[in-house]
Amino acid sequence: MSKKERAPIRMCVGCRERKKKEELVRFTRGPAKGPEDFLYLSEKRSLPGRGFYLCPTLKCFRMAQKKKQVGRILGSHGSPISVETMLAR
Structure with a gap:
């Protein structure tokens, strides 16, 4: 019997789907460096530190913002991080 390779599965914090x-x-x-946390797009998905995954759709960005998931996951108690701020970086 050969082993099947399993791809890592992660959950989108916006729609909560596993992909x-x-x-x-x-x-x-x-x-x-101020009241907001800086978010970096981890292109290779290997940057160290606290992170989260999202589907690459505006809908999921907005759902994550509405549910305040990003602040909860990152542990930021300051002002909420807006979608525009996330997309600008």
Whole structure:
């Protein structure tokens, strides 16, 4: 019997669907330099630090913002991180 290779599965914080890691976009928290946390798009999905995965759709970005998931996951108690801020970085 041959072993099947399993792809890593991650959950989108917006829609809460489980998908293959390659299908999602990962954001990582960087050092805070003010009231907001800096988010970095982890293109290779390998940046260290606190992070989360989202589907690459505006719908999931908005759902994550509405549910305040990003602040909860990153542990930020300051002002909420807006979708526009996330997309600008």
